[in-house]
Amino acid sequence: MGAALLLIRAAGPASGRSLGLPGPLLHGILLGAALAAFAWILARRVAVLRKGAADPRLDRIAERLRNLLVIGFGQSRQPRYPVAGILHILIFAGFLVLLLRSLTLLGEGFVAGFALPGLGGPAGEVYAAIKDWTALVVLACCAAAAWRRLVVRPARYHDRFAVRSHGGEAYVILGLIATLMVADAVYEGSALAAAGERTWGLPLASAAARALDGLSPGLLRRAGTAAFWLHNLALCFFGCYLPVSKHFHVLSALPNVFLAKLPPHGRIKPPRHGTKPGAAAEEIGVRRLADFTWKHLLDFFSCTDCGRCSDVCPAYATGTPLSPRMISIKCRDEAYAANPVFGRPPAGERPALVGAIVTDAELWACTTCRACEDVCPVTIEYVDKIVDMRRHLVDEGRVPATMQKALASIEKRGNPYGKLGKKRGEWVADATGAECGVRVLARGGAADLCYFTDSATAYDPRLQAIGRAFGRLLATAGADCGTLGPDEVDSGHEARRVGEEGLFEVLRERNTAALGERPVGRIVTNDPHAMNALAHDYEGLETPVAHHSEVLAELLAAGRLTPGAIADGRTYTFHDPCYLGRHNGVYDAPRQVLAAIPGLRMVEMAAARNRSFCCGGGSLYLFHEGEAERRMGEVRLDMAAAAGAQVVVTACPFCLINFEDAIKTTGRAETMEVIDLAELLLRAVTNGKEEPRPA
């Protein structure tokens, strides 16, 4: 293919007159008006962000750039939904390629035969071919995307709580993109047809030329000019339409990814950025839209309504009132309604954001499992927002009665069960009085490891067995381990996450003081929630924190524990606890422990590692009884059964409780077992001589 064929110089409007005006003048008016409208709309949107609360997001630039490259330009989260994901990747990549062409066409409005710097010569020919093939692919993708929405209709596009659909906007955008592709093809095709040329280098333009064949040179010229104007009009409209539709993400997604919350994901934002913890604020939490941080408002703008968050949300899957997608959509609808682009804000009071637009029941349904955040292609945050809104509910006293009692018990006795604080260390000995090897540390008592049990393992008779199993393993390995006993109080992990910040602060102070009175090398806990709180919520606590799966993996690697074989003919699977995996990225340690047990037959569930499905939530969530069709634990057991497992191994006391309940409620007592990682390892190390478990 020769240069003459690829570098088409279609008859641009710059050399002629349109609507009685010189082409460049008319084009200048169009572009000027479009830019002015775009700037106005954008300024109105930015004004909404400026009302938001402070939120520092310009630290750790290298990590942010990496996110921008991998999640933003690399579209790394798209392939999890293969069809839609690949379509999106192709359209996005096409967009980047076609951006240069759009700029060129804007230039052609002023200068006939305009070329971007560097694209005038051979590079321009190569680009022209790439561009035309890309346009063909994008056009095909648009058709496929429209087909999916119209005919295939994936469930996730139709949220059961959607009040008014934004799906129509998708067709506007797909139509606009297609219009851009087709108009450019006709524009170029008219020139090809006039020259009587066809080339495989320019498939789309050649196709257009074939369609235009037979028209007189005059008509071809007019068709080309009309197509040019259509393209640039559509482009200008497209730009202005983005910030008023759900397709704002075309502009805001990349900044949103750059500004994303960085690890540790499990750290909850403080009630107000830039204020000292414990400072007496008149109000905390989010009551109205402007109480969100500016970044959280930008999240709302960036939501593409794709529904992935709700598709993976265990609360949505089990029929609770929560759909995380609707939190973004409803808050954005409210932000736009209260701050219209044109005209004055509507008169009268807006409905309450928390209570009317987002209901109390929605907020209480969240277990903060973070599946939604992990899947969101544009890194929208949900947990911090939900906790912020709950902080307001707690301030108002709007807490479900079931949780109130547990919170009051934590306040009075340091645990949600209302058990006596002085009995907190009694778990170290079993019913026969046999001690497990972990000793209760008096003040000043030193130990290599300090075992922080948290309330559940300390008091729940079933879970105490996990504590003792772990203790026996440590003793077998010759590790030196103590525990705070009566001086430990609840970690406050869930108290903080239900929004009771004041109570969390009291608990943090007490535990920090108790830990400070005992020289210990490292804190270890079997409860991922406690680990998360101690590692991320306890600012100022310097002692490193590990999960029992990590310590057990270390002891195995060092050869200090030698497990015997477990070949009982059953198939085992590991359930990743949310706060171990998604919040803290610990996926391998528990699997290393399982791999060290000879003969153990393992299978992975389809939803493993970061795709794990929440068991139903821990601590205060054991007391919560919200509206739901099914229990999350039951759904998760179905997944384990589908993978062919008879034993679910987990590494979180709450997962264990929820699954044991679900085994009973689904009538699986004879066919399924759930066991903690430490209990299973003890079974292997002692060749089955573990402590009998309470029924």
Place this chain on the structure above:
Amino acid sequence: MDIIVCIKRVPNLAEAEIEIAKDGRRLVADDLDWDVNEWDDFAIEAAVRLKEAHGGTVTAITVGDEEAEEALRRALAMGADAAIHVRDELLAGADPWLTAVALQRAIHGHPFDLVLCGAIASDGASGHVGGMLAALLGVPCVALATGLEVRGRTALVRHEVEGGLEREVEMALPGLVTAQSGLNEPRYVSIRGIRKVADMEIAVKTAADLGLAGKAMECRVRLEGLSLPPAGKGAEILGGDVDTAVATLVARLHEKGGL
């Protein structure tokens, strides 16, 4: 409307290791934790909701030792506007009558439309104070309320009567209502909420301030002694599968006249 709420701070005996002091008349308080009497929570919540709906003020009153201030702070955090703490060594061990007298004296001089009390306190469990206080104040009383609405100068009260029945009555205000569970779901009181009212002034009244002396200070009920109930013979767990266990249970209930 102006509302007075009478509250009491009581020990939380659930799961607690209860030990009776050597004199046989008190509990050993070392390991006990305390909170507002649960029934009083319903009364405070009802008062605050009425204030929110109709305007006016809520004043919380307690008769108790220094620590009882905690209960008043809680009421303030729930939305009470003022608190009166009747506090005097001489009132320690007051019986329901003396408590009612002290409350009536403390209320004197505070015009009110409604007085709300918990129907019963979880520690003494006499359920006397509300009725006695109404008599002393010379106002009508409805006990064990599960519903409360105010229309003008009338209170519509749903309350429990014998035989598991409920009855709705109209009561002219001013009057007194005692609250029980079912009346409402009390709001949560956060640690921040308590902190916010930490500096609010609470009026303290001694027996002398209330003109209580001599014969007026006499109790009418004297506590003879406390004892723990004797331990039972334990529970029986019905064995077998669910159907067998249910059949046994039904048979057993028939046998004992439960069905």
